[in-house]
Every structure is written in structure tokens, then in C-alpha cells.
Amino acid sequence: MRATRVAGMVAVLGLLLGAAACGGGTPEAKPSKDKGNGKLEIWADPKRTAALKPFADQFGKENGVTVTIKEVAQDLQQNFVTASQQGSGPDVVVGAHDWIGNLVQNGAVDPVNLTAQQKSSFEASAIKAVTFNGQIYGAPYAMENLALIRNTELAPTAPATIEDMVKAGQDLKAAGKVSEIMCLQIGAQGDAYHIYPFFASAGGSLFGTTSSGDPDPKNVTVGSADSVKAFTKLKELGEKGVGALKTSIGSENATPTFASKKCAFLVSGPWAIKDVKTGGIKYDISPLPGFAGGKKATPFLGVQAFYVASKAKSKALAQEFVANYVTNKDVAKALYDAEPRPPALTAAIDMVKTSDPDLVKFLNAGKDGFPMPAIPEMSAIWGPFGNAEVAVVQGQDPAAAADAAQKAIMAALKK
Amino acid sequence: MRSGFVITRVLVLGVAAAALLYAVPPLVKTGAWVALAVLALATAGLTYLYLTKRHVPAKYLVPGTVFLLVFQIFPVLYTFTVAFTNFGDGHRGSKVDAARAIERESLVEIPGAPDYALTVATDSSGKVVFLLVDRETKRVQVGTEEGLSDLDGAEISLTGKVIEAKGYEPIPAGERDAEVQALAVPTNRGAIKSSGLSRAIEFEANRKYDLACDCITDKVSGERWVADETKGYFVNAKGDNLIQGWRVNVGFANFTRVVTDPNISGHFATVFVWNFAFAALSVLLTFALGMLVALTLHGGRLRGTPIYRILLVLPYAMPAFAMLLVWRDMFNADFGLLNRLLGTHINWLGSPTGARFGLLLVNLWLGFPYMFLVTTGALQAIPRELGEASRIDGATAWQNFRRVTLPLLLVPLSPLLIASFAFNFNNFNIVRFVTNGGPYPVDNNLVGKTDLLITYTYRLAFEGGSGQFGFAAALSTFIFAIVATISAIAFRRTRAQEEIFS
Numbered sequence: 057m058r059a060t061r062v063a064g065m066v067a068v069l070g071l072l073l074g075a076a077a078c079g080g081g082t083p084e085a086k087p088s089k090d091k092g093n094g095k096l097e098i099w100a101d102p103k104r105t106a107a108l109k110p111f112a113d114q115f116g117k118e119n120g121v122t123v124t125i126k127e128v129a130q131d132l133q134q135n136f137v138t139a140s141q142q143g144s145g146p147d148v149v150v151g152a153h154d155w156i157g158n159l160v161q162n163g164a165v166d167p168v169n170l171t172a173q174q175k176s177s178f179e180a181s182a183i184k185a186v187t188f189n190g191q192i193y194g195a196p197y198a199m200e201n202l203a204l205i206r207n208t209e210l211a212p213t214a215p216a217t218i219e220d221m222v223k224a225g226q227d228l229k230a231a232g233k234v235s236e237i238m239c240l241q242i243g244a245q246g247d248a249y250h251i252y253p254f255f256a257s258a259g260g261s262l263f264g265t266t267s268s269g270d271p272d273p274k275n276v277t278v279g280s281a282d283s284v285k286a287f288t289k290l291k292e293l294g295e296k297g298v299g300a301l302k303t304s305i306g307s308e309n310a311t312p313t314f315a316s317k318k319c320a321f322l323v324s325g326p327w328a329i330k331d332v333k334t335g336g337i338k339y340d341i342s343p344l345p346g347f348a349g350g351k352k353a354t355p356f357l358g359v360q361a362f363y364v365a366s367k368a369k370s371k372a373l374a375q376e377f378v379a380n381y382v383t384n385k386d387v388a389k390a391l392y393d394a395e396p397r398p399p400a401l402t403a404a405i406d407m408v409k410t411s412d413p414d415l416v417k418f419l420n421a422g423k424d425g426f427p428m429p430a431i432p433e434m435s436a437i438w439g440p441f442g443n444a445e446v447a448v449v450q451g452q453d454p455a456a457a458a459d460a461a462q463k464a465i466m467a468a469l470k471k
Numbered sequence: 472m473r474s475g476f477v478i479t480r481v482l483v484l485g486v487a488a489a490a491l492l493y494a495v496p497p498l499v500k501t502g503a504w505v506a507l508a509v510l511a512l513a514t515a516g517l518t519y520l521y522l523t524k525r526h527v528p529a530k531y532l533v534p535g536t537v538f539l540l541v542f543q544i545f546p547v548l549y550t551f552t553v554a555f556t557n558f559g560d561g562h563r564g565s566k567v568d569a570a571r572a573i574e575r576e577s578l579v580e581i582p583g584a585p586d587y588a589l590t591v592a593t594d595s596s597g598k599v600v601f602l603l604v605d606r607e608t609k610r611v612q613v614g615t616e617e618g619l620s621d622l623d624g625a626e627i628s629l630t631g632k633v634i635e636a637k638g639y640e641p642i643p644a645g646e647r648d649a650e651v652q653a654l655a656v657p658t659n660r661g662a663i664k665s666s667g668l669s670r671a672i673e674f675e676a677n678r679k680y681d682l683a684c685d686c687i688t689d690k691v692s693g694e695r696w697v698a699d700e701t702k703g704y705f706v707n708a709k710g711d712n713l714i715q716g717w718r719v720n721v722g723f724a725n726f727t728r729v730v731t732d733p734n735i736s737g738h739f740a741t742v743f744v745w746n747f748a749f750a751a752l753s754v755l756l757t758f759a760l761g762m763l764v765a766l767t768l769h770g771g772r773l774r775g776t777p778i779y780r781i782l783l784v785l786p787y788a789m790p791a792f793a794m795l796l797v798w799r800d801m802f803n804a805d806f807g808l809l810n811r812l813l814g815t816h817i818n819w820l821g822s823p824t825g826a827r828f829g830l831l832l833v834n835l836w837l838g839f840p841y842m843f844l845v846t847t848g849a850l851q852a853i854p855r856e857l858g859e860a861s862r863i864d865g866a867t868a869w870q871n872f873r874r875v876t877l878p879l880l881l882v883p884l885s886p887l888l889i890a891s892f893a894f895n896f897n898n899f900n901i902v903r904f905v906t907n908g909g910p911y912p913v914d915n916n917l918v919g920k921t922d923l924l925i926t927y928t929y930r931l932a933f934e935g936g937s938g939q940f941g942f943a944a945a946l947s948t949f950i951f952a953i954v955a956t957i958s959a960i961a962f963r964r965t966r967a968q969e970e971i972f973s
Contacts, residue, residue: 094645119644119668134938141563161561161714163572169580169666191576236805244820244909303821304805308796313806366572371652372591373645376667432561432714439930443916450821452913460914467734 094121096373099136100150102127107394108150111387115377121370123377133158140164140367147368148377153185153359156193157432165363166371167191168379177383182400185359185427194361195378196400197388200325201422202253202355203341205332210234210320214342218254218353221321221345222293222300228320236319237299242449243306246442249428250323251290251301253353257346260286262437263429273433273469278441279462287444287454289347296451303446326397326418341417343424357425359400398422433469440464484518547951554725554944559932562703562716562941569715570680573687573705576715577678581660584673588631589665591651592639599650601663602633602641603671613639614656614663614671632669644668687713725945735931738918743953745827746923750896753834754888760835761842762880766872769850780847787840795904798833802905823920826906830921833905834895845887846880853879885965892961893954902926924950 096116100108105127116123126146128135133155139145141162149165159165170192175183182196204221206214210228215221225237241250252262260283264275277283293300305313314322315335322328323344332339346353362382368374381387388404398415399405409416428434444461448454491514498507520529556562590602594615601614604627611625611633625636633641645668655662661675677690686697687705696705696713703719704712730736764783768776786794801808802819810816819825853876861871881888902908908919908926918927928950932943 094643096645121645137560137563157714158560160572160576161716162563163568163715166575167578169670169672171586171670189576190579245907245911302805304803304807304818308800309803309806366575368648370645370648372648372665372668375665376644376669379667380669440916443911443913446911447913457913461916463914464916 094119094370094373096121096123096148096370096377097146098123098125098148098150098377099128099132099146100125101132102129103395104150104391107391111381111390115381119373119376121373136365137162137164140365143367145365145367147365147370147374149363149365150360151363153194153196153361154428154430154434156186156188156430157434159363160188160193161432163366165193166366166368166375167193168195168364168375170195170379170383174379174383177402178400179402179405181357181422181425181427182359185357185430186361188430194363195383196359196361197382197391198360198395198397199400199419199422200327200358200360200397201418201425202250202323202325202344203418203421204344205314205322205324205328205339205341207314207317207320208338208340210317214340215321215345217345217348218257218293219348222298225300225320226298234317234319236302236305236313238321238323239305239310239314239319240301240323241305241307241310242301242303242445243308244303244446245439246303246445246449247307248438248441248445249356251445253323253344253355254290254293254347255283255286257344257350257353258286258289259283259351262441271429271431273431276462276465276469278437278444278465279458284455284458287448287458290445291448291451291454294449294451301449303449326414327395329396329414341414341421343421352424355422355425356428357422358428360397436465436468440468480521484521487517488514550944550947550951553941554948555720555722556718556941557703557716557721557724557939558718558941558944559939561714562718564717566698566703566717569705569717570687572715573678573713574676574680577689578664578674578676581673581675584660587663587671587673588627589667589669589671590633590641591647591665591668592633592636592641595638599642599647599654600639601654601656601665601671602636602639603656603663604631604633606631611636614654616654616656618657619663630669721941725942726948728942729945729949734917738915738927742918742922742924742927745921746896749827749830749834749923750892750898752831753838753895753898754892756831756835757838757842757891758846758884758888760839761844762846764839764843765846765850766876769847783843784840786836787844791837791900792904794837795833795901798829798836799905802829820906821910823910826910826921830901830905834898834901837901838891838895841891845884849880849883850876852883886962889958889961889965893958896923896954896957897925897950898923899925899929903929924953 096112098108098112105125108125112123112125115121132149132151136145136149136151137159141164145164156165175192178196179199182199183192185199186192186194186196204214210233211224215224222237225234228234229237240254241247261277261280263271263273264277266272290301291297295302311322311324311328311331313319314324314328315331315337317335317337322332344353344355362378364371364374364378383401385399385401385403385407388399388401389407392399392404392408396412396415398419399408405415405419440461443464444457447457447460491510494510495507498510517533520526520533585605585607588604588606590604592600592602594600594613598615602622602625603612603614603619604610605612609627611622611627612619613622622636622639626634628634633639651665655664658673661673663671663673666672675690678687679690680687684695684697686695688695694707696707698704699706699712700719701721702712703716705715706712728735767773768779773779799820800806804810804816804818804821807819809819817825819829857875857879858871861875866874902921902923903926906919906921908922908930910921911919917930922930924946928943928946932939932946
């Protein structure tokens, strides 16, 4: 009898949970057209949340509203789009500018209206990065790009060309001072972002350009003759060639290998500096060298930005926060202090550049960088390009690799 | 006793009713009437069931059934229905959402229009209006959905905020946001809309959705994009589409794509064979090793058995995710522990055989402690007299194991082995973290040599572009059918076996 009762109790509670789960999953649920009751919700990744907190509180106080910041540690973009769609998303989200294409095709963010004066207060490349289909979709606050970080004890002078760098690395290796010629992450799946500057310097390209100078997704050029030549150059640097590029160096071991003085050159960005400093290395930062007689080694330029969710429940507050508040140089400075990526506001750069020489060097390295295309088609590039990169680095035929990548990208774009 | 019985029921059903009622307001608010009806019926049914003295078996069966419905049947049916749509990135919302997003994107500031300082206020009838101050001329106007009209005698601050105006009441920041966003003050060139709390901009919409032709028209170029309900896109005469799409039903398109797309069906057989071999070998090897160790320790001739047991269970106790990454790094050609220990320079994960061997090795290491544990348990239940009897009859140790111990072990363990097979058949984590499907042939970045159907599906659906949930659902349906068939056959055979040995 007692057992029956216990089972009954358990059962009812179980049913409750079941019903609740059912109710939650009902597709009829639509986003509530709530009137904004003075609440602003911001989603950001863990690094950003702590830095934002004081400014969010201040914004709340100034406008008499409550601001909550939610930390999303994993897959912020996907989580934002999904939650937004269901009407449970935030008012403001913080993320990289190459999300814009996907966010726009899902109708998840609204254009941000900056005044002409505001626009001119940003670095021009940052504004270009967040512009999509002629509209500015986010307020930029930080920029990042690759540079060459070198161990000045091992390599006192910055190499002028890739050939110089490889030569220096080979000499150090022969002298037994390092185990790797250089640290450029590739990994088993390839890494288009990190190899791109070298690929571009050798004359390779991903897309043609439209008449307005934007990347043209209809004209994929990964398989073009120039790109094949570039892949051939990478093959020469690869495992069957001089051995400077290796698939055994990936995202997990590139910086640690450099920090433990096993290579003199690291191709990485501002995010690697913390680990390099922890390693206690004397280092310097210089622009990425190109091939002798080749084009400039142009890195991708990435921009971190604030976005206004199109399904925001307090859109006026969100617009105010994004367009007028985070475009403030003190906020940019605080975010810089939390994580040292160069600010996008010219005034904020001026504030920090005296105290941080690295920042100027990274900016200088990114001077010719080209904003990573924000078009959704970009996601079709990474896989096939990485696969071709791995193949040529391992010594396979560049023409076949480039051709296969071209076909795979076209097939992915056609879907 | 009797009162306790009543009290528990009242208490439990009270909590149930309260919790169910808690769900009513949000459902009413969003107009989810079907869900509400289901909820009401469920509550009524539950109340009846647990108040009546009859239907005692149902009292036990209902909870399990509900869990089955919610956690098994519902996800399967949901996946199945999604498989008939184009749900995915670019096709997440409704057509209305897509059209609105296109209109919003086409809003451009009218060049040379005044820069308005905005104060949101309510008029005497409580309607939301804009109090607009031209920052240059300081002219104050009221904007309503009818248009602009001049406002005299307003007191404005230095920043252009209206502090006081007769007949209008400024409202606090962020209040009545939906109405503020909806208000567009018509002007002869476009409309004035709010942008944040303190600024209003005169916009012109270049693209407009027209219900009559179910199309988007561009005012500047005159181009038209007509809604295509089979694709979920607005398409122009050239066949190009606007990137904002919506979710539509695509019938069997996702299923036919699985069968007809050479990128998918062309590799299905090879992936399937490796997938099957991986699952079968994983079960076989882990079971063989686990059983061997269990038999060794079961003999009782070894000293320090508990210590061995603890040591053997360690791999099982460590977080598998971290271990998978550690294993991946151990396989690294230049920096890995394996090559250093062996003094070799083998690119383990770079060749198909090496990578497949590596995966099986990792899975063996991760999986045998479980088999060891369950076999140890099952061994305890086999009476030792059986072994002794067969020995007296002259059976060798091998015969004893083969004819007595193993069959008796398999009776309780078979279902576990089938479950283990089904688990390994879809062992996403190990492939994803150790090899990520690689190595890949140069001409194919979609199907690697160690890909399982599940990792392959994941890549097709989420990496070769953006998230394609509809297509992923169709592929999942196929995998579900395969695993269900294999499990059904296996269970049938076990039943036959049980009949022989019990």
C-alpha cells in the first residue's frame, strides 16, 4: 500500500515534468509582443561579460532600466539565432563581424544607424567590415588580425620575406636551437584563416570582386591558375619540401610550441600574446612577410561588434546602447583592458597606444588586411580550402587539390 | 493510515494542478489554444486517474508512457516532420518575418533630412507620439501616424529633449517599446522612425512587400522578387534570390537528395561498411578484453585483486572528452607521445589504416572497463559448481569456458552488447574529437576515411555551408531506420538464445 502511494506520487511529479516539457516544446508558441518594461538583455561570451558589467550597470542607471548580461560560453551565434527565432533571445548580442551574413539571412539583426560623425570616429576598415548589403549591421569595438610574432633572442631581426624567415628557421634548426622552422597552425583539417596571408602573397585568391569591390560569391577563384601557383608555393614549403609547413602543428600546439622556445616564428594574433608572455619570452611583432617578389601578405581583418536583435523586446534601449553608448571611447578602453584586442575607435586607440606598444604593431600588421567577407557563402570556403591546404602541404598535386576545392565550394554554394 | 492516504493525494494533486495552471497564462497570451486544450485534458485525466480507486495498473503505466511520449516518440516525430521542410539557416522564420527583414534592410536615411532629437511621449488620449526637435533650427513638431504638426510653447533642454509640453507626457526610457517601434510618422519623402532613445531619422524604404503580387518591389531599380513557395525565397526574373528566406514544406526533397546526390549516396556504402565494422569491432574487442581481465581476476588466485580492479576502472572514471583530446595529441606525428616512445615518425592519423586502428585503440581503452565491470558482475552469478561438475566430467579449461561460462555470460550480457553496438554505431564524440573523420582524400572534403554515418551527417548538414536542419533530420531518419533494424534483428536472435539456455 505504501509502495503504491510512493509510486503514485512519483508518477504525478513525473507527469508534471512531462507536461511542462510538452508545453515548452509546443511549436504554436510565438514571441510575446510585450511592451518594453525597462529591461535590456545582452548576450556575450565569457571574456566580454566581465568587462561589460560596469558599463551596462551605468547605462541602466542613466536610463532608469535594468540591464542583464548573460554569459554564453559555447556557440553564441547559433544559440542567439535559435533563441531569437523562438522569441527568447536577447536585445543585444556581441560577436564577430563575419556572423553578419548568417544573422541577416535569418533576419536576426537590424541595421544600426550611426551618424556621419560616429562613422568617422571609427577606423575605416572596421566600418567596412560591419557593412553588408549597403547597411551597417553592428557597432564595431575591436579589431584583430594576424601578425608575425618572433622570439627576439633567436631571431633578432624581422624577416623581410618568407624566404628569409624559412632560411633563419632552418639555420636555427640546424644549430639545434629550435625543433621547428616556424609555427603556423594547420592541423589535420587545414586552417584557411592562418594560411591565407601566405596564399594571397603567392597570388592566390578566394573570390573575384564585384564592380563595387566586394567579394563576389558567384566567382570562386580557388581553382584559378593563379591560385594553383600559390598552392604550388605552399607545397614547396610543405612536408615533402623544406618542412616549414606541417600538418602536425595545429591550433592546440602552435602557441605552446612557440612559448616553449621550440620555434622562433609564430603566425598568430593578439589572442596569443597572453600565452607568449606567460612563457617569459622576449618577443617582437611585425607584419607578416610575403614571398620575395610576390604580393603583400594580407591577413584577414576581423572585427568584434555589438548587434541589435531584430526581435528585441526593448529595441529602443538596444539601439541606444549599441549606437550611442558602446561607441563611447571609455567603454572601448574597458573592453580593451579586459582583453587586449585593438579598439575600433580611433580615439580609444590613441588612449591605449602609449601604454601598449604591441597594439600599434598589430594595427600596423593589419594595415593592408582585408576584412573577412561577411557573406554567408564564406562558410562554404573553409572546409574545401583547408582540405586542399592539407593535401599540398603533405606533398600532393596542387592542381588537383585546387580543382577539387573549387568543385566542392561550387557544389556547396549551389545547394 | 486512511487520512495519510488522502493527504498525500490532495497534496500531490494540488501541486500538480498548481504547476499545470502555471503554464496557462503564457499559453493564453501567445494564443496556443491547441497546447492549452492538451494541457487541460491531461490535467483532467491525471486528476481522475489518481483520485479513483480503479485502474490500478494504469497508475503505474501512465508515468512511463508519458516519459516515452515526451522523450522518445515526440522527438522522433518532430525530427520526422522537420525532415519535410527546408528548416535551416536562411529558412528559419515565417514569410512575414523575411519580408519585414528585407524592408528594414532597405531603409535608407534621406540625405539632407533634418537631424531630429527625439522625446517619446503620450498624448491626451494615451497614444504614443514623437516629440521631434530639429537640432539645427530648434523647431518643435509632434509626429503621429497621421503626420507632422507644429508644437508651440514646449520647453526643451540643451540636448534637444522636450522637458515639458502642454498636453503631452514624456514616458520613461524603454517603455511601450512595441508601439514606439511600430510608429512611423509619414512625411512626403518617407517616414520618420525612432533610432534609440534620443534620435529620430527620416527614412525612405527602397523595398516594399506587396501582398497583391506576393512580391518585393525595389523602388529605385523597379526590380521585382516574387515569393517562391517551393524554395522559401523571393526570386527575381533572373533566378537570383534575396538572402532572407522562410521555412516551407519541401515534401520528399530532403529524402530524395540523400538518395540522388552523388556526394552523399556515392559514399554511403563505404561509410556504412566502415561504420558497421567500427561498431562491431569496438564491441567485440572491448568485450573480449574486458572479459579476459574479469576472468583473470575472478579466479581468485591473484593477490591484490581490489587494487587491480580500481586501476582497471580508471579509464572509465576519467572524463571521456578530455581523454579523447589527449589521445589525439598522443597520435601527433611530430609532438605525440606514441612516436616518441616508439622512436618512430608515423603520421598515425594521416593514413586511413592508421587512423582506423587509432580509433579502435582509443575506443578499446575507453570501453573495456565497462565490459570488465558487467562481466565481473555476471560471473558472480554463475554457480561455481557448474565449472567443477564439467571438470569432473573431463572438460578442459577451454571447453569449460566455451561450453559453460561463455553461454551463461551471454544470457545477461547480450542486451548490453546490443546496446553497446547501437551506441558505438552512433559514437559521434570519438570520431569528432580524435580524427574528425579524417584523413580526407584530396578530391573530397566531405567524406573522410574514418567517418561514421553520424559524423558524416553532421558535416553535411552543418559544416558544408550553414545549418540545414531539415536535411539533417532526413539523414537522421535514415540512420534511425538502420539502427532500429539492426537492433530488432539482434534482439530477436537473443530471444532465441535465451530460450535455449534458460
